[in-house]
Amino acid sequence: MTLHFAKAAELLIPSLFHGFGVVIQATVLGFLLATILGMIIAIGRLSTIKIVRGILYLYLELIRGTPLLVQLVYIYYVVPLLLNLIASMFGFKTNIQIASVTAGILGLGINYGCYMSEVVRAAILSIDKGQTEAALVLGFGKYEALFRIVMPQALRSIIPSLGNYLVMMVKDTSLLAYVAVNELLLRTQNFASQTFLTIESYTFLAIAYLVISIPLSYFVKFIEYRLKDK
Amino acid sequence: MFRLVNLEKKFGNLEVLKSISMFIDYGEVVCIIGPSGSGKSTFLRCLNLLEIPTSGRIYYSGAILDPDLDCKKLRREVGMVFQKFNLFPMFNVLKNITYAPMRINKMKEEDAKELAMDLLAKVGLADKANEYPSKLSGGQQQRVAIARALAMKPKMLLFDEPTSALDPELVGDVLEVMKQLATEGMTMAVVTHEMGFAREVADRVIFMDKGYIVEEGTPEKIFSNPENQRTKEFLARVI
């Protein structure tokens, strides 16, 4: 058996480049969604309203107790079916579908949002209560104190952890292959099954992830270092 | 200015303030003394609604306070200085002072800066305007905290053990600033362990124990001629 790296490179690498675009799109939007959800959940869990805390606690248990892959499949295949079922109960005939990239972004955002909320919550709790009180006694409201005084201080410890989640999310985009997102893994699978260049194809795939994740993780370390400096 | 009627505060089952009734007049300096855990901080924090009383009424400039409605307005008029200073570490000294006047009173930046510089001069720290709080000594931080509270042009200031976190040699500078405020006619409620300060500056001294106001009166009366047995014991211990 001979290896045909040159041939595989010629045909697969341009396709992987297109895949990069999909990975970046899914990561950027998924991460944005996760950050927003993470903030909202964290703040909600610090709420004085018991029901809000309870609901969020259950939600977190639900999401953290199921694998990301199952969540993706659920959002892509099951949620549209459920929506159509509910619509039909009200006498509407619908054919709701979720685009695979949208399902992927939602899945990543919802899943990572839960884990990120813990980071945000811990960071907020780590800031001395005296900071909030100092803002309150000057006449700021509860949320002004949180967003203007506490959050900026909490961000210092939040940002490095978020960076690590970003690197993890890039790698987890490979799971989107299972909901038909034409990202790196799916492209490689298709190519390998057509050409039987299995060793070459998956080697390039692994390298492709390294090309993104290694520089990204150094960038995250750099940011972390800069934040520690001050 | 303030009048409290049968104020009570519980944390769960723990009764921390029991039927507190008292008043504070405009321009008065009231010092609150008493053993640890007697409820002094809680009492002070009820005055600006950092703690919400469990029962009782608070009148502020003649009107009854509603904790749900009056918080922000009240706090803009009644400033507070903490034991641990609580300066904002990400802002320099100048911004610590100008931040609230600009955000809340919508003061123009130049005006806020001018005000801040005047206040810094007053507390003897005009040369520290561009430092960050972490570069200052405790005594300097506390004087900045006083300047920060003054920048809101409060009608009254609450002090919760403002010198307890300081090295002994730094206490004097802070007390000096507070004395000056008192002579300028600022209304002040001061929880303190500095009996010398209370004796010299207070118009009235309140002795608290186990959640009650046990005794109150002029400094001469409390320090030279206390009536209550518990006041006597406490003073014998601390002086």
Ligand SMILES: Nc1ncnc2c1ncn2[C@@H]1O[C@H](COP(=O)(O)OP(=O)(O)OP(=O)(O)O)[C@@H](O)[C@H]1O
């Ligand atoms: N947020 C709270 N939750 C529960 N208990 C509290 C809370 N704040 C204060 N306490 C309790 O209330 C009591 C009075 O506390 P407080 O801080 O008012 O006393 P203090 O007179 O200021 O004492 P110190 O001189 O030590 O500052 C203490 O037993 C304290 O443990």
Ligand SMILES: [Mg+2]
């Ligand atoms: Mg106290």
